[in-house]
Amino acid sequence: MRIVISNASPDPIYEQIVRQIRAQILSGDLSEGDQLPSIRKLARDLQISVITTKRAYEELEREGFINTVGGKGTYVAAQNPEFLREKQMKAVEEKLAEAVDQARLLNVESDRLAEMLRLLYAEDE
Amino acid sequence: MEYALEIESVGKHYKGFTLNGVSLRLPRGYVMGLIGPNGAGKTTLIKLIMNLVRRDGGAIRVFGLDNLANEAAIKSRIGFVPDEPRFHEDATLEVLASAVAPFYAEWDDRRFRTLAGEFDLPLGKKFKKLSHGTKTKFALALALSHGAELVLLDEPTTGLDPVFRRRLLDMLAGLLQDERVSVLFSSHITADLERTADFVTFLLDGRVVFSNPMDQLAERWAVVKGGREMLDADARAFLEGVRIRPHGFEGLTSRIDDARRRFGNGFVIERASLDDIMVLYGREGAKHDD
Amino acid sequence: MTTETLRRDWILLRRDWILHRRALLPAALIFATFQVYFVIVANHPTLWLVLTCIYMSFLTVIPLNRDGKFRALAWSCTLPVTRADLARGHYVTAWTLAAGLFLVALALAAFVPGTKLSAAMFLNPNRLLLAAGITAFILALLLPFTIRFGLIGILLVLVVLQIVGAVTFVVAETTGSMDIVEGRVGAAFRALADGAAELPEILSIPVFLLALVLVNWASYKIAVALFRRRDL
Numbered sequence: 001m002r003i004v005i006s007n008a009s010p011d012p013i014y015e016q017i018v019r020q021i022r023a024q025i026l027s028g029d030l031s032e033g034d035q036l037p038s039i040r041k042l043a044r045d046l047q048i049s050v051i052t053t054k055r056a057y058e059e060l061e062r063e064g065f066i067n068t069v070g071g072k073g074t075y076v077a078a079q080n081p082e083f084l085r086e087k088q089m090k091a092v093e094e095k096l097a098e099a100v101d102q103a104r105l106l107n108v109e110s111d112r113l114a115e116m117l118r119l120l121y122a123e124d125e
Numbered sequence: 126m127e128y129a130l131e132i133e134s135v136g137k138h139y140k141g142f143t144l145n146g147v148s149l150r151l152p153r154g155y156v157m158g159l160i161g162p163n164g165a166g167k168t169t170l171i172k173l174i175m176n177l178v179r180r181d182g183g184a185i186r187v188f189g190l191d192n193l194a195n196e197a198a199i200k201s202r203i204g205f206v207p208d209e210p211r212f213h214e215d216a217t218l219e220v221l222a223s224a225v226a227p228f229y230a231e232w233d234d235r236r237f238r239t240l241a242g243e244f245d246l247p248l249g250k251k252f253k254k255l256s257h258g259t260k261t262k263f264a265l266a267l268a269l270s271h272g273a274e275l276v277l278l279d280e281p282t283t284g285l286d287p288v289f290r291r292r293l294l295d296m297l298a299g300l301l302q303d304e305r306v307s308v309l310f311s312s313h314i315t316a317d318l319e320r321t322a323d324f325v326t327f328l329l330d331g332r333v334v335f336s337n338p339m340d341q342l343a344e345r346w347a348v349v350k351g352g353r354e355m356l357d358a359d360a361r362a363f364l365e366g367v368r369i370r371p372h373g374f375e376g377l378t379s380r381i382d383d384a385r386r387r388f389g390n391g392f393v394i395e396r397a398s399l400d401d402i403m404v405l406y407g408r409e410g411a412k413h414d415d
Numbered sequence: 416m417t418t419e420t421l422r423r424d425w426i427l428l429r430r431d432w433i434l435h436r437r438a439l440l441p442a443a444l445i446f447a448t449f450q451v452y453f454v455i456v457a458n459h460p461t462l463w464l465v466l467t468c469i470y471m472s473f474l475t476v477i478p479l480n481r482d483g484k485f486r487a488l489a490w491s492c493t494l495p496v497t498r499a500d501l502a503r504g505h506y507v508t509a510w511t512l513a514a515g516l517f518l519v520a521l522a523l524a525a526f527v528p529g530t531k532l533s534a535a536m537f538l539n540p541n542r543l544l545l546a547a548g549i550t551a552f553i554l555a556l557l558l559p560f561t562i563r564f565g566l567i568g569i570l571l572v573l574v575v576l577q578i579v580g581a582v583t584f585v586v587a588e589t590t591g592s593m594d595i596v597e598g599r600v601g602a603a604f605r606a607l608a609d610g611a612a613e614l615p616e617i618l619s620i621p622v623f624l625l626a627l628v629l630v631n632w633a634s635y636k637i638a639v640a641l642f643r644r645r646d647l
Contacts, residue, residue: 010396012343013320044298050155051323051338177492178646197423201495211486213434224433227426228494 001030001037005046013048017056018063025065025076026088036066036074128189129153129275129307130174135183137169142331144169147183149326149336153274154304156297158318158339159311160403161328167311168208170328171279174309175205187275201229204273208280208311210264214253218246218263229271237270257284265293269300276300276308282317290314294321315399327402334406335379346397347381348405349388350374356410363387367410377405420503423496427504428511435478439512442474446516450523454530461545463524463532468546471516472553475509476561476569483565489647502562502638506631509558513550544623551627555634563641 003020005013024030036057037045043053057074060066067077103113130151137144144166151157159167172178174185176196185192187199212221218241226232241248244262247255255263261281268276276297282290294317300306312318318325319339326336337345349364356374361367363384364376377397378384384394397405432439450467457463482488491501525534537543560568587595 007320012340014340040302040304044295044302047294047298048320049323049339050301052340055340172647175493176498177489179644196497197495197500199495200493205493207489207493210490212490213481213485213487215437215485216434220433224430225494227429228496 001034003042003046005048012052014052014056014059017042017046017053018059021056021060022063022065025079026084026091030076032076032078034076036076038073127153129155129187130157130309131184131186131189132170132174133184133186135170135173135185136181137173137178138181139169142166142169144173144331147328147331147333149333151307151309151324153188153307154301155323156301156308156310156321157324157326158315158322159309159326159328160313160315160318160399161311162313162403165328166331167328168279169331171205171207171277171309171311174277175200175203201231201271202274204268204271204276206261206264206268206276206278206281208283209257210260212252212263215251217249217251218255219248221252221263222248222267225267231272233270233272237266240266240269258286258289261285262289269296274305274307276306276310278308278310280311280313282312282314290317297321313403315403319399325399327406329407342399342402343396345379345381346402347378347384348395348397348401349376349378349384350393350395351388351391355391360388361410366405366408368405368408369410374410375401375405376410377402377408420500423500424504424507427496427500428507431478431504431508435481438477438481442477443516443519446471446474447519447523450520451527454520454524454527454532458531460532460536461542464537464542464546465549467520468513468517468549469553471513471520472550472557474516475512475554476557478508478512479505479558479561480566480569483561488565492647498642499639502642503635505558505562505638506554506635509554510550513554517546517550540620544620547627548623551631555630559634559638559641562638563645 001021001024003017005016009016011019021030021036030036036042039053039057040050043050046053057066057068061068064077064083065079066074068074100113103110128150130149132147132149134146134148135144136146142164147166147170149157159170161167169178173180174187174192176192187195188202190199192199216224222237226234226237240246244259244266246259246263246266252260252263261284265278265281268278281293285293297308297310298321300308310318310322322339324337325339325342327334335342350373352373353369356367356369356376360376363380364378366377368375381394388394449470453463453467482491492498494501496504521534521537524530524532524537537546557569557572560572562568564571
């Protein structure tokens with residue numbers, strides 16, 4: 001598991017943790033049953049407060065990414081493939097929405113944007 | 126919720142200084158930072174917990190027990206580092222430690238030796254020969270050698286170099302691996318607390334301005350910045366502290382959403398740091414403020 | 416609870432020994448040196464006893480004083496004991512120290528060549544009770560003040576005694592009644608000594624001992640009440 005906390009980021013620290021762990025689960029870097037460090041250990045390693053770490057884990061648990069087994073530890077939860085795909089799609093959609101917002105600011109037409117997208121898509125193939 | 130420390134409307138009156146109706150609660154297993162300018166009452170509050178000064182009224186409970194009725198039992202579970210540690214100056218650290226150890230059933234001499242080694246404490250030297258920083262390190266080694274469940278640190282980082290300051294914060298994080306251990310830590314260096322404290326209590330002129338989880342602060346408090354001419358009487362009344370600079374003003378608010386609605390174009394609204402809160406809160410924003 | 420009280424008394428006594436022995440040993444040495452001289456010149460056993468007890472009683476405040484001098488009293492109060500324990504600890508230390516010094520003085524009275532005193536003179540109930548009485552009285556007077564006010568407390572007691580003495584002296588001089596005062600003071604001392612000698616007839620020994628314990632107990636209670644109010 002890799003987590004990098006930025007003090008300069010406008011996002012709260014707990015959100016940075018949630019985002020990074022979520023991304024690693026979605027990308028498969030963390031898979032079902034993998035154990036996460038305890039709240040207190042992670043807090044110590046990241047030099048952040050226990051409460052912040054706790055809040056991040058609670059958020060991830062609420063979203064169904066992790067499970068806390070009372071007294072034993074915290075594990076990456078089984079991901080429903082359908083559900084996972086849906087979530088990943090949602091992430092893609094969010095990124096695209098961000099790109100659209102930017103494009104609007106610069107008065108880029110939707111056709112031009114679509115063209116850019118096609119080019120980018122083709123690049124990797 | 127189980128609390129390591131509960132303070133309820135505690136007061137203490139001195140000539141020229143009054144601590145008034147102070148209340149706070151520290152849940153077991155967490156760190157609370159106590160911030161405030163010099164003279165705000167941080168040291169007095171910590172001394173009240175240790176019964177070094179007698180409270181005029183209110184209640185203080187440590188581990189759920191009244192701190193006066195159970196004084197000895199409570200103190201054996203507290204590790205205390207005062208802002209200016211004072212021991213018998215003509216005694217060596219070795220002698221002082223041997224005088225302290227028998228008081229604690231849980232005294233761990235191996236741990237004390239380990240800490241003394243880590244802190245480079247000259248155990249054979251007399252107390253008076255130590256620098257302020259080393260005195261604090263010695264007090265810290267004593268405080269952490271008897272399995273304390275509540276660690277009270279009064280301005281521990283003053284007099285310490287940045288390397289040891291960081292080391293101290295690491296050490297506190299290490300203590301917190303045991304979920305029974307709680308820490309109350311006063312400091313005017315807010316950077317020490319910003320990341321590691323779970324809760325923060327802000328004292329000003331002997332009163333508690335707020336005592337909240339640290340992450341609530343970021344969601345609640347903001348700094349509003351704008352040109353000097355934009356600061357009208359209404360804005361002044363809304364803000365909880367204002368500082369006027371040559372090229373504009375900075376104001377503090379705890380109503381971030383209202384502030385967003387109220388201060389539109391031309392204003393900048395940013396998250397407030399602990400420093401911002403400490404510096405701006407209650408400031409009148411006089412004309413020639415610097 | 417009683418064993419816990421004893422345990423605390425013991426660790427407080429040990430702590431005082433560990434922290435103050437470097438100051439106590441020289442003071443004891445000076446005391447002993449003075450006694451070598453004093454037991455030779457003393458020709459009135461009761462007077463020797465009274466002055467020796469006064470001297471050693473005042474030495475017992477050294478540990479307390481040093482706590483004040485180093486401003487280490489606040490640290491003592493952070494130890495896991497109560498204010499009452501700390502106050503009691505001072506009484507225990509003071510009595511232990513007084514007893515130790517008394518034994519030194521007795522040994523010198525017995526063994527220094529050329530002395531007119533002997534240990535046997537003092538190993539009788541009346542004189543032992545007199546010694547205990549004087550020590551108890553001075554400690555009962557001195558300790559609450561010292562515990563509440565520190566070094567200033569002792570000075571306060573001494574200054575008050577000095578003023579009383581000086582005023583008496585001046586009044587006696589100006590009214591020409593010096594002889595009367597001298598006579599009275601002398602009489603008082605003699606009465607004390609004689610009273611002690613006749614104690615078994617006036618009071619039974621248990622009653623006298625009980626009175627001593629009560630005086631010290633009352634003094635201790637006052638000291639605790641004062642110490643609890645002290646902010647450090």
